[in-house]
Amino acid sequence: MFTKSAARNIFFGGGVFFFLLFLALTFDSTRDLSKRDHHEQQNLTPEVVRGKHVWEVNNCIGCHTLLGEGAYFAPELGNVYKRRGGEFIKAWIMGQPTGAPGRRQMPQFNLSAQELDDLTAFLKWTSEIDTQNWPPNIEG
Ligand code: HEC
CATH class of the missing domain: 1.20.5 (Single alpha-helices involved in coiled-coils or other helix-helix interfaces)
Incomplete structure (x- = not known):
């Protein structure tokens, strides 16, 4: 019952x-x-903090995603340090625009050597966050 x-x-x-x-x-x-x-943010060096500032004032997120968030015009950059390495990142940014026909273009930002180092430190830092393989498509 x-x-x-x-x-x-x-x-x-x-x-x-x-x-x-x-x-x-x-x-x-x-x-x-x-x-x-990152544990207790121990890797959050002054270089990384300045690099985040360079990232923000140049509006990289206006075209790119970072850990899946942002615009979908250009590749994911949260993991770009692991995919390409620091030297490639700096050379790439200095070499823009490519002018390659049929490819989307990235502007020339005229960053100083210091800004490029800081930006690379920031992208290295983001690449070390354990996102459990997010985003699933590594180039976004
Ligand atoms: C106006 C849009 C635009 C902005 C703003 C922009 N990018 Fe890009 N970026 C692109 C495009 C488009 C590509 C891919 C071009 C190609 O593959 O030929 C690219 C590619 C890259 C790559 C190579 C990615 C890879 O997977 O090989 C890096 C690194 C990069 N951008 C960094 C940056 C940084 C750092 C900033 C901010 C300072 C920035 N971009 C701002 C459009 C942009």
């Missing part, structure tokens, strides 16, 4: 059970997420 009190017990019991499950999963996610980023 399915009684009124059995229904009440299922309702409250289920409520309590799923609330506790929710708390446990929230706790687990919060603990796990803090392990994925």
